[in-house]
Amino acid sequence: MASTFSSTIPIVDLSKPDAKTLIVNACEEFGFFKVINHGVPMEAISQLETEALKFFSLPLNEKEKAGPPNPFGYGSKRIGPNGDVGWVEYLLLNNNQEHDFSLYGKNHEKFRCLLNSYMSSVKKMACDILELMAEGLKIQQKNVFSKLLRDKESDSVFRVNHYPTCPELAVNGQNMIGFGEHTDPQIISLLRSNNTSGLQIYLRDGSWISVPPDHNSFFINVGDSLQVMTNGRFGSVRHRVLANGLKSRLSMIYFGGPPLSEKITPLPSLMKGKESLYKEFTWFEYKNSTYGSRLADNRLGHFERIAAS
Template identity: 85%
Template sequence: MVLLSKATTEQYSYIKNCMPTKFSSTIPIVDLSKPDAKTLIVKACEEFGFFKVINHGVSMEAISELEYEAFKFFSMSLNEKEKVGPPNPFGYGSKKIGHNGDVGWIEYLLLNTNQEHNFSVYGKNPEKFRCLLNSYMSSVRKMACEILELMAEGLKIQQKDVFSKLLMDKQSDSIFRVNHYPACPEMTLNDQNLIGFGEHTDPQIISLLRSNNTSGLQIYLRDGNWISVPPDDKSFFINVGDSLQVMTNGRFRSVRHRVLANGFKSRLSMIYFGGPPLSEKIAPLSSLMKGKESLYKEFTWFEYKKSIYGSRLSKNRLEHFERIAAS
């Protein structure tokens, strides 16, 4: 667990009176087993850039086992966890998020889904952790592809795998992140909320998030309000990413979100970020244009990654790729 003294917490960001007393009941819910799933997915992506999926097909037993192993890893001493190596770009990190001064009440593991990692330092049973992690990532990638294909159908795109093929590519630049937010009783002092992970959008195509039954996640609505997402440890939450916003020419909007520390319980989230190959060109799909002007300049995923590494979390990282007509 991350152990931070009271003095140390002063470097973190606080927000005053931002935690609503009630959770929002407006979060779209999509049942992947129902025939109207593709229609509901498109509607949710247009209005929220975010939705919850149920009947997702990922084994709850596998989820629970991986969560248990992850908690065991984060409960180790800092010296043991740091043997995994700093997140440069993959490994174990705490407090610092990126290279531009963003910090949070968080520790995390960042892994490349297409790369073998040295699991010999991952606790007392690293082989079990490796097997559980690989199985989970495979299941979640399958779900991501199913959702993206339903999305293409809902958009009436003839090429059903126009999005999903990018995740299935052997060169896919997808990553997997496990975030641990320790409980922080001090966060409630002076009626303030401590930031676990600052507001941002995800740069990839799609993100699939699953967390334990602990609150903290908030999303930003187009009306300018933040709402808290009710925790649900049996479901997955889906984020539209910046790349998907560009590919749909702004029809779908990447969702701005953040995580607040919990004063009483630790929060563990596992996120699969589905990304394209580094050389993939990102631009609005011609099948969705229908005579409309492109709002974005074409760029490669490598160019976009390079650009966002030089910016703070809260920045609109797509603004450098918008055409003048979009402003």
Template identity: 70%
Template structure:
């Protein structure tokens, strides 16, 4: 069973287990070990005692709900997404399943907030405060990962998010009740509807928080879908494709999707921590030196991978194109 992978930690670490989702308490000194195990087995975990002020969370959710409640004519003034701005209904140009409206923003605050309706005048400051706090938490988690992996340079990962050229983005998603969605047969079981189709995130790390509405599911190694119980006071962390490469496959990016709720709208906020566009995405040298002498992946920049990822279908295994081909015997 998946649980058995963590039983050896339970007696002396702050490990808890809820609905098969690893739980990490950032206030505990040995959380780095649980983070590493969770990234190896799931590529996903829940974070509590995260240090992000609840008032920042509540204020941004309120502003987001106000924006998505506006008439379509008002919201469309902030679009079409190119890629930043307001987008609706279609997930991508490649025929992917799903229905969602969203607002995609830059994290360097160069987005033109003046395009937002005057009724959302508090929006810019709410986004700024929230993103600052969440990025700080993401960097703390990446440094705990480095500790757990015994990487001497503790900021080997976090420095990429703190770089002024970091290509991190912030996205607000709104999923209406499923009465507005079409049936998506073959996805998620009988009677379910897809809000966002299955995919992995291409960046290094994703920090997700949603309102108290269910819908998020992750896929385990054997392909089983697990529903993630909603918790509006906690955060959920996804390992991205780039982090999988940087750990030479030791951490696995998690495939996930969103099912629409039958009666309640779902609002999610995702910080996608990405490196600078010119950054080479390669395994960390210290990890290659520990028994994995050869990289499993070809060398590429974040720009090259991002361009490839966003021209593919959501459900594609995007890293397949970048794997090294084993020499034939």
């Protein structure tokens, strides 16, 4: 099946004054947008990508020393504990860098330093975007979202996904799932990849569109927590990755999450007399609930208030 690349994906130039309006529009319509002029140095991006590829090119028995992901570390094929599999291997790391980096190959010290500087740049971008979002929503407290990522207890994670070339695809042209369809449970995700296609997003009209790869830019996903905080005004985007028959794909994703004890509930300033669509829950409760689900499940379903008929 040939996939059509979409030219409809919103592009936000973070250096322009209309960024906040475009961000709000994109979050309402797609739950997804691309950012340019993001301020993360290309050199930091390509150096970290090079080190990650060095790790993934190690023999399997070397990589497995950094696993299994429990929940952090190296994993292959299996995604989560509930039977989801994909044509992918990955590293899942937490924000606080409590890892034995000596398991990550010979250059582990360099990898750790590059990872730290990259994550601080990407976290800053995430906070800038969330502050523009608050301004675009006309919320007085500009840091209402960003303070959750800046909190020292912020439960943010960093994931590096490597999708090796899939030889069978090149032969029979079938689609093979690299990473199955899902929404991200956190507040916001910032993703970049090398110049290999594969990412697709699900539109409100029920169609999947392919996202043209662009290794200089970042793609931003609205997560489930942000959907709840905006009382459904922003929708978390359902997305997936298809494996590629000819080129391997490497993506790096920063998932900005709140502290575990944070109550996830619609912001009063966005309610103005409206009913909440969701029962109140903590990030800890929601995160635990998602661990018990399959990737494609509607994870927020358990937390929706069903209107009395």
